[in-house]
Amino acid sequence: MAAVVRWWRAGPLGLLVLLVLRGARAEQTEEHLKREHSLTKPYQGVGSSSSSLWDLMGNAMVTTQYVRLTPDMQSKQGAVWNRVPCYLRDWEMQVHFKIHGQGKKNLNGDGFAIWYTKDRMQPGPVFGSKDHFLGLGVFVDTYPNEEKQQEAQKRRYAPGNQRVFPYISAMVNNGSLTYDHDRDGRPTELGGCTAMVRNLNHDTFLVIRYVKRRLTIMIDIDGKHEWRDCIDMPGVHLxxxxxxxxxxxxxxxSDNHDIISLKLYQLTVERSPEEEKRDKEVFLPVVDNMKLPGVEAPLEPMSGLALFLIVFFSLVALVFAIVIGVIVYNKWQEQSRKRFY
Structure with a gap:
Protein backbone atom coordinates (compact mmCIF):
# COMPACT_ATOMS: atom_id res chain seq x y z
CA MET A 1 0.00 0.00 0.00
CA ALA A 2 3.03 2.31 0.29
CA ALA A 3 3.33 4.99 -2.37
CA VAL A 4 -0.20 4.46 -3.68
CA VAL A 5 -1.47 7.69 -5.21
CA ARG A 6 -4.94 8.78 -4.14
CA TRP A 7 -7.01 9.69 -7.20
CA TRP A 8 -8.87 12.57 -5.54
CA ARG A 9 -5.58 14.36 -4.90
CA ALA A 10 -3.39 13.26 -7.79
CA GLY A 11 -5.53 13.82 -10.90
CA PRO A 12 -5.95 11.58 -13.99
CA LEU A 13 -2.43 10.14 -13.83
CA GLY A 14 -2.95 9.18 -10.20
CA LEU A 15 -6.25 7.52 -11.09
CA LEU A 16 -4.54 5.47 -13.83
CA VAL A 17 -1.80 4.36 -11.44
CA LEU A 18 -4.35 3.43 -8.81
CA LEU A 19 -6.39 1.37 -11.29
CA VAL A 20 -3.30 -0.47 -12.49
CA LEU A 21 -2.19 -1.22 -8.95
CA ARG A 22 -5.64 -2.41 -7.96
CA GLY A 23 -5.91 -4.56 -11.06
CA ALA A 24 -2.70 -6.29 -10.04
CA ARG A 25 -3.96 -7.06 -6.55
CA ALA A 26 -5.51 -10.44 -5.88
CA GLU A 27 -7.79 -8.99 -3.24
CA GLN A 28 -10.26 -6.48 -4.67
CA THR A 29 -11.90 -3.79 -2.56
CA GLU A 30 -14.54 -1.19 -3.30
CA GLU A 31 -14.78 2.14 -1.47
CA HIS A 32 -17.93 4.05 -0.59
CA LEU A 33 -17.84 7.39 1.23
CA LYS A 34 -20.04 7.29 4.34
CA ARG A 35 -21.24 10.84 4.85
CA GLU A 36 -22.76 10.11 8.25
CA HIS A 37 -19.25 9.41 9.56
CA SER A 38 -17.42 12.12 7.56
CA LEU A 39 -16.58 15.70 8.51
CA THR A 40 -16.01 18.02 5.54
CA LYS A 41 -16.37 21.66 4.53
CA PRO A 42 -18.42 23.78 5.01
CA TYR A 43 -19.07 22.02 8.38
CA GLN A 44 -22.71 23.12 8.39
CA GLY A 45 -24.29 22.91 11.83
CA VAL A 46 -21.32 21.20 13.48
CA GLY A 47 -21.67 21.52 17.23
CA SER A 48 -24.55 23.99 17.06
CA SER A 49 -27.47 22.10 15.56
CA SER A 50 -29.52 19.21 16.88
CA SER A 51 -29.46 17.74 13.38
CA SER A 52 -25.66 17.85 13.17
CA LEU A 53 -23.77 14.57 12.96
CA TRP A 54 -20.83 15.99 14.98
CA ASP A 55 -20.49 17.48 18.48
CA LEU A 56 -17.83 19.92 19.66
CA MET A 57 -16.26 19.73 23.12
CA GLY A 58 -14.06 22.03 25.17
CA ASN A 59 -12.18 24.75 23.31
CA ALA A 60 -12.84 23.34 19.83
CA MET A 61 -14.21 25.84 17.32
CA VAL A 62 -15.44 25.79 13.72
CA THR A 63 -14.34 28.13 10.93
CA THR A 64 -15.06 28.01 7.21
CA GLN A 65 -11.72 26.31 6.52
CA TYR A 66 -11.11 23.94 9.44
CA VAL A 67 -12.22 22.68 12.83
CA ARG A 68 -9.65 23.89 15.35
CA LEU A 69 -9.34 21.46 18.25
CA THR A 70 -7.02 23.73 20.24
CA PRO A 71 -5.57 27.17 19.56
CA ASP A 72 -1.88 28.01 20.00
CA MET A 73 -2.44 28.81 23.67
CA GLN A 74 -1.48 27.11 26.92
CA SER A 75 -3.76 24.70 28.80
CA LYS A 76 -6.47 24.18 26.18
CA GLN A 77 -8.27 21.05 25.12
CA GLY A 78 -10.94 20.33 22.57
CA ALA A 79 -12.55 17.56 20.57
CA VAL A 80 -15.08 16.78 17.87
CA TRP A 81 -17.09 13.53 18.01
CA ASN A 82 -19.37 11.76 15.58
CA ARG A 83 -22.87 11.19 16.95
CA VAL A 84 -23.51 8.08 14.85
CA PRO A 85 -22.01 4.71 15.92
CA CYS A 86 -20.15 2.89 13.16
CA TYR A 87 -21.25 -0.66 12.33
CA LEU A 88 -19.01 -1.15 9.31
CA ARG A 89 -16.94 -4.30 9.19
CA ASP A 90 -14.10 -2.95 7.05
CA TRP A 91 -13.35 0.75 6.77
CA GLU A 92 -10.80 3.43 6.03
CA MET A 93 -10.58 6.82 7.73
CA GLN A 94 -8.67 9.55 5.91
CA VAL A 95 -7.62 12.48 8.10
CA HIS A 96 -6.61 15.82 6.54
CA PHE A 97 -4.98 17.88 9.28
CA LYS A 98 -2.58 20.74 9.99
CA ILE A 99 -0.38 21.39 13.05
CA HIS A 100 1.25 24.78 13.27
CA GLY A 101 2.29 27.36 15.80
CA GLN A 102 4.95 29.76 17.05
CA GLY A 103 6.98 27.17 18.93
CA LYS A 104 10.28 26.03 17.43
CA LYS A 105 11.90 22.58 17.42
CA ASN A 106 10.48 20.73 20.45
CA LEU A 107 9.02 23.83 22.09
CA ASN A 108 5.51 22.89 21.04
CA GLY A 109 2.83 20.49 22.12
CA ASP A 110 1.15 18.31 22.69
CA GLY A 111 -0.45 16.77 19.60
CA PHE A 112 -3.81 15.20 18.82
CA ALA A 113 -5.51 11.80 18.72
CA ILE A 114 -7.96 10.05 16.40
CA TRP A 115 -10.35 7.74 18.20
CA TYR A 116 -12.58 4.76 17.49
CA THR A 117 -13.99 4.05 20.95
CA LYS A 118 -17.06 2.88 22.81
CA ASP A 119 -17.45 6.12 24.77
CA ARG A 120 -17.62 9.61 23.25
CA MET A 121 -17.42 13.17 24.58
CA GLN A 122 -15.41 12.08 27.61
CA PRO A 123 -12.69 14.65 28.45
CA GLY A 124 -9.52 13.33 30.02
CA PRO A 125 -5.72 13.33 30.12
CA VAL A 126 -4.98 11.38 26.91
CA PHE A 127 -4.71 14.12 24.28
CA GLY A 128 -7.87 15.66 25.69
CA SER A 129 -9.88 12.43 26.02
CA LYS A 130 -10.42 9.78 28.68
CA ASP A 131 -7.90 7.17 29.79
CA HIS A 132 -8.82 3.48 30.16
CA PHE A 133 -10.83 3.74 26.96
CA LEU A 134 -12.35 0.84 25.04
CA GLY A 135 -11.21 0.75 21.43
CA LEU A 136 -8.50 2.27 19.24
CA GLY A 137 -6.45 5.42 19.69
CA VAL A 138 -4.04 6.80 17.08
CA PHE A 139 -1.76 9.51 18.48
CA VAL A 140 0.11 12.25 16.64
CA ASP A 141 2.49 13.18 19.45
CA THR A 142 4.57 16.34 18.98
CA TYR A 143 6.34 16.53 22.34
CA PRO A 144 8.90 13.94 23.60
CA ASN A 145 8.12 13.66 27.32
CA GLU A 146 10.37 10.66 27.87
CA GLU A 147 13.35 12.25 26.13
CA LYS A 148 13.09 15.43 28.18
CA GLN A 149 12.82 13.51 31.43
CA GLN A 150 15.84 11.40 30.59
CA GLU A 151 17.84 14.47 29.64
CA ALA A 152 16.93 16.04 32.96
CA GLN A 153 18.15 12.92 34.76
CA LYS A 154 21.24 12.69 32.54
CA ARG A 155 20.27 9.30 31.17
CA ARG A 156 20.73 7.98 27.69
CA TYR A 157 18.57 5.85 25.45
CA ALA A 158 19.74 2.40 24.59
CA PRO A 159 21.32 2.31 21.08
CA GLY A 160 18.65 2.14 18.41
CA ASN A 161 15.88 2.84 20.91
CA GLN A 162 15.53 6.58 20.42
CA ARG A 163 12.46 7.99 18.71
CA VAL A 164 12.34 11.21 16.75
CA PHE A 165 9.35 13.51 17.30
CA PRO A 166 6.72 14.28 16.08
CA TYR A 167 5.81 10.62 16.35
CA ILE A 168 2.67 8.67 15.38
CA SER A 169 1.66 5.61 17.38
CA ALA A 170 -1.42 3.44 17.93
CA MET A 171 -2.91 1.70 20.94
CA VAL A 172 -5.76 -0.79 21.42
CA ASN A 173 -7.27 -0.70 24.90
CA ASN A 174 -9.68 -3.09 26.60
CA GLY A 175 -10.44 -0.56 29.31
CA SER A 176 -7.75 -1.76 31.72
CA LEU A 177 -4.68 -0.07 30.23
CA THR A 178 -3.26 3.33 31.10
CA TYR A 179 -1.64 5.55 28.51
CA ASP A 180 1.83 6.29 29.94
CA HIS A 181 2.46 9.99 29.26
CA ASP A 182 5.88 9.95 30.87
CA ARG A 183 7.02 7.39 28.29
CA ASP A 184 4.93 8.74 25.39
CA GLY A 185 2.76 5.62 25.32
CA ARG A 186 5.70 3.34 24.58
CA PRO A 187 4.65 0.41 26.87
CA THR A 188 1.30 -0.09 25.11
CA GLU A 189 1.92 0.99 21.53
CA LEU A 190 1.31 -1.36 18.60
CA GLY A 191 3.95 0.42 16.53
CA GLY A 192 4.81 3.83 15.25
CA CYS A 193 6.82 6.10 12.99
CA THR A 194 8.38 9.53 12.88
CA ALA A 195 6.26 12.13 11.07
CA MET A 196 7.57 15.68 10.67
CA VAL A 197 4.19 17.36 10.40
CA ARG A 198 4.59 20.79 12.01
CA ASN A 199 4.54 24.12 10.18
CA LEU A 200 4.44 22.67 6.66
CA ASN A 201 3.28 24.66 3.64
CA HIS A 202 1.63 21.64 1.97
CA ASP A 203 -1.26 19.38 2.97
CA THR A 204 -0.69 16.58 5.46
CA PHE A 205 -2.75 13.40 5.58
CA LEU A 206 -3.04 10.28 7.70
CA VAL A 207 -5.08 7.21 6.82
CA ILE A 208 -6.28 4.47 9.18
CA ARG A 209 -7.34 1.30 7.40
CA TYR A 210 -9.06 -1.64 9.11
CA VAL A 211 -9.58 -4.69 6.87
CA LYS A 212 -9.85 -8.36 7.84
CA ARG A 213 -8.61 -7.71 11.37
CA ARG A 214 -5.52 -5.90 10.02
CA LEU A 215 -4.83 -2.36 11.16
CA THR A 216 -2.75 -0.29 8.73
CA ILE A 217 -1.73 3.33 9.21
CA MET A 218 -0.10 5.34 6.44
CA ILE A 219 0.92 8.97 6.09
CA ASP A 220 1.23 11.47 3.24
CA ILE A 221 3.17 14.40 4.71
CA ASP A 222 5.89 15.13 2.13
CA GLY A 223 3.76 16.91 -0.46
CA LYS A 224 4.36 14.12 -3.00
CA HIS A 225 0.79 12.74 -3.04
CA GLU A 226 1.90 9.26 -2.01
CA TRP A 227 1.38 7.12 1.03
CA ARG A 228 4.21 5.99 3.28
CA ASP A 229 3.83 3.02 5.63
CA CYS A 230 3.75 3.75 9.35
CA ILE A 231 2.05 0.85 11.18
CA ASP A 232 0.90 -2.56 9.96
CA MET A 233 -0.57 -4.84 12.63
CA PRO A 234 -2.55 -8.04 11.94
CA GLY A 235 -4.83 -9.71 14.44
CA VAL A 236 -6.55 -6.54 15.70
CA HIS A 237 -10.11 -7.22 16.87
CA LEU A 238 -12.31 -4.13 17.12
CA SER A 254 1.04 24.71 22.53
CA ASP A 255 0.13 24.55 18.84
CA ASN A 256 -2.85 25.05 16.59
CA HIS A 257 -4.33 21.60 15.92
CA ASP A 258 -6.65 21.85 12.92
CA ILE A 259 -8.82 19.15 11.33
CA ILE A 260 -9.63 20.01 7.73
CA SER A 261 -11.56 16.83 6.99
CA LEU A 262 -12.36 13.36 8.23
CA LYS A 263 -13.53 11.04 5.45
CA LEU A 264 -14.70 7.54 6.26
CA TYR A 265 -14.97 4.97 3.48
CA GLN A 266 -16.75 1.65 3.69
CA LEU A 267 -14.58 -1.07 2.14
CA THR A 268 -16.25 -4.02 0.44
CA VAL A 269 -13.86 -6.95 0.72
CA GLU A 270 -14.20 -10.53 -0.49
CA ARG A 271 -13.76 -13.18 2.18
CA SER A 272 -13.23 -16.92 1.96
CA PRO A 273 -15.33 -19.22 4.22
CA GLU A 274 -12.26 -19.60 6.48
CA GLU A 275 -11.92 -15.83 6.73
CA GLU A 276 -15.63 -15.46 7.46
CA LYS A 277 -15.27 -17.91 10.35
CA ARG A 278 -12.14 -16.19 11.62
CA ASP A 279 -13.55 -12.67 11.41
CA LYS A 280 -16.56 -13.33 13.61
CA GLU A 281 -18.08 -10.59 15.74
CA VAL A 282 -16.06 -9.53 18.80
CA PHE A 283 -17.26 -7.74 21.91
CA LEU A 284 -14.00 -6.50 23.45
CA PRO A 285 -10.98 -4.89 21.77
CA VAL A 286 -8.04 -7.28 21.68
CA VAL A 287 -4.87 -7.92 19.68
CA ASP A 288 -3.69 -11.43 18.86
CA ASN A 289 -0.48 -12.50 20.60
CA MET A 290 -0.55 -9.44 22.87
CA LYS A 291 -1.50 -9.87 26.51
CA LEU A 292 -3.79 -7.12 27.76
CA PRO A 293 -4.57 -7.05 31.50
CA GLY A 294 -7.94 -8.55 32.32
CA VAL A 295 -8.36 -10.39 29.02
CA GLU A 296 -7.46 -14.01 28.54
CA ALA A 297 -6.54 -15.25 25.08
CA PRO A 298 -9.58 -16.99 23.55
CA LEU A 299 -9.36 -20.76 23.55
CA GLU A 300 -9.42 -22.58 20.25
CA PRO A 301 -12.63 -24.59 19.83
CA MET A 302 -12.14 -28.35 20.19
CA SER A 303 -12.60 -30.56 17.17
CA GLY A 304 -15.24 -33.30 17.14
CA LEU A 305 -12.58 -36.03 17.44
CA ALA A 306 -10.93 -34.36 20.42
CA LEU A 307 -14.27 -33.99 22.17
CA PHE A 308 -15.13 -37.67 21.47
CA LEU A 309 -11.82 -38.88 22.86
CA ILE A 310 -12.20 -36.79 26.01
CA VAL A 311 -15.71 -38.15 26.63
CA PHE A 312 -14.66 -41.74 25.79
CA PHE A 313 -11.67 -41.83 28.12
CA SER A 314 -13.65 -40.09 30.84
CA LEU A 315 -16.27 -42.87 30.65
CA VAL A 316 -13.55 -45.55 30.64
CA ALA A 317 -11.97 -43.96 33.72
CA LEU A 318 -15.37 -43.82 35.44
CA VAL A 319 -16.11 -47.50 34.69
CA PHE A 320 -12.63 -48.48 35.88
CA ALA A 321 -13.14 -46.54 39.11
CA ILE A 322 -16.52 -48.26 39.68
CA VAL A 323 -15.00 -51.73 39.10
CA ILE A 324 -12.16 -51.03 41.49
CA GLY A 325 -14.66 -49.74 44.04
CA VAL A 326 -16.79 -52.91 43.76
CA ILE A 327 -13.73 -55.15 44.15
CA VAL A 328 -12.52 -53.24 47.20
CA TYR A 329 -16.01 -53.34 48.72
CA ASN A 330 -16.31 -57.13 48.20
CA LYS A 331 -12.88 -57.70 49.78
CA TRP A 332 -13.91 -55.58 52.73
CA GLN A 333 -17.13 -57.61 53.17
CA GLU A 334 -15.17 -60.94 53.06
CA GLN A 335 -12.78 -59.70 55.71
CA SER A 336 -15.69 -58.61 57.88
CA ARG A 337 -17.39 -62.05 57.68
CA LYS A 338 -14.15 -63.87 58.58
CA ARG A 339 -13.80 -61.79 61.73
CA PHE A 340 -17.28 -62.89 62.88
CA TYR A 341 -16.35 -66.57 62.48
Missing part, protein backbone atom coordinates in the same frame (compact mmCIF):
# COMPACT_ATOMS: atom_id res chain seq x y z
CA UNK A 239 -16.01 -4.37 17.99
CA UNK A 240 -18.57 -2.65 15.81
CA UNK A 241 -20.85 0.11 17.07
CA UNK A 242 -18.08 2.40 18.39
CA UNK A 243 -17.70 6.15 17.69
CA UNK A 244 -15.15 8.13 15.71
CA UNK A 245 -13.69 11.29 17.15
CA UNK A 246 -10.56 13.40 17.41
CA UNK A 247 -9.22 15.41 20.33
CA UNK A 248 -6.25 17.54 21.32
CA UNK A 249 -4.67 19.17 24.36
CA UNK A 250 -2.00 21.78 25.08
CA UNK A 251 -0.04 22.29 28.29
CA UNK A 252 2.78 24.70 29.00
CA UNK A 253 3.60 24.39 25.30
Missing amino acids: PRGYFFGTSSVTGDL
